[in-house]
Amino acid sequence: MGPMREYTVLGLMSGSSLDGVDAAVCRFAFQGNSPVPESWSIIAADTLPYTTAWAERLAALPSADAYELALAHAELGRYFGEQAKLFLSQSGIESIDAIASHGHTIFHYPEHQMTLQIGDGAAMAGVTGITTIDQFRSQDMSLGGQGAPIAPIADQLLFPEQDFMLNLGGIANISAKRQDGYVAFDITGANQVLNALCAELGLPYDKGGAIARSGRMIPALFEKVNALPYHHQPYPKSLGNDWVREAHIPIYQQWGAAVEDRLHTACRQIGHHTAMAVAAIIKRERVSTQRPLQLLATGGGAFNSFLMDCIQESCQALSLGLNVAPASSQLINFKEALLMALMGALRLQGLPNVLPSVTGSRRPVSGGALHLGQL
Incomplete structure (x- = not known):
């Protein structure tokens, strides 16, 4: 059977909400x-908040020039490193094997085999003295994969009892078991859309979905969003934040209606496309429905009770x-950080x-650039 090997890894995930790491x-x-953990x-887990300056800077980077992007990559790596040191110290953790950092996504264009997550792992290793792994998506894309979703490796190895795993983050994505592995893909924009609408009210998010629940459905708006070509593409497929910002959010923002009605419609739309995704998987993968199927939801959207009702x-x-x-x-808040830690331990x-059954890559990869903390 071989010896037992233990790894302690700090996983870091910077999401599209820009509330922190x-x-x-x-x-x-x-x-x-x-590869399956025995245990x-x-x-320890926490969200390390971004300063206002960093949140604003990251939000503006997709339209920044090359120098500003390169500078942010280096400086964000050092910032991540300092935050990691502080977090480990405050948690009373003296030693770990590695830091596994997703970085912050600026661009994701699988059709061009290009993705960019900034926050230099080499800088993190330099600041912390701890081996750091970053750039987890790039090699998969070099082999023809989408580089996303990456969450199914955790779903397969850590949550094998679940039929479906749904992550309601800035983008909603789903994974499901099939006979020869897993299938997964991005469904639609989620919290990014809802939070952009809440910003019109001066709020960071719709707590519990109360505002959306008070609104009414706008059928014409629902149909316009539903008509976006991505929603009708077969999987494997993936989305970038750029698509949500440029194609999805503006439809809701420019529609002349009360915010609560647009939020209500957005939740209904996310629920509809989630159900359609489940139905497509059941049909294409011939999933047995002889017993009740289970779907476990994580990500910040799982706290939105109205959105959960819409999905059900x-x-x-x-x-x-x-x-x-x-x-x-804990799992709702930190599943993606757990994912990064697992990917780091495997790397x-x-x-x-x-x-590859999820991304469409030609073969499996052990993705991630390794930066040694000590020689």
Whole structure:
């Protein structure tokens, strides 16, 4: 069976909401060469908030010049490094094997085999003295993959009992078991859309979905968003924040109606496309519906009870026989940081950490650029 190997990794995820960096120190125990952890746990977790200056700077970078982008890449890496040191110190953690940082996505264009996550891992390793892994998506894309979604590796190895895993982050994505592995893809814009509408009210987000619940459906707006070509493409497929910003959000922002009605419609739209995604997977992968299927929801959107109701109602309308449930609060908040820690632990062992059945890549890869903290 081989020896037991333990890895303690700090996973860092910077999402599109720009509220901060999700950080989770996770411990994994592996037996022999198996990629499936015998056990795993989250030792410490927190969201490390961005300063206002950093949040505004990151939001503006997609239209910045090359110098500003390169400078931000280096400076964000040093900032991540300092934040990681402080977090580890405050958590009383003296030693870890590695930092696994997703970085902050600026561009994601799989049709051009290009993705850009900034926050220089070499700078992080220099600041912390800890081996740092970054650039997890690039090699998959070099082999014809979408570079996304990457979450299914955690779904497969850590949550094998779930039929479907739904992440309601800035972008909603779904993964599902099939006979020979996993399938996963991005569904539609989610929290980015809802938060952009809340910003019109001077609010960061719609707590519990209360504002959306008070609104009414706008059928014409729903149909216009539904007509976006991405929503009708077969999987594998993936979205970038650029698509949400440029193609999705403006439709809602420019529609002349009360914010609560637009929020209501957006939640209904996310629910509808989630149900359609589940239905497509069940049909194409011939998923048995002889027993009730389980869907576990994570990401900040899982705290939006109205959005969760919309998803459940849309699934019921299609007679999918699906039980939709939110995960624990810790898992909702830190699943993506847990994912990064797992990908880092696999990368340290040279084991595959991106699933080609999900991304469309020609072969599995152990993705991530390794920057040694000490020689």
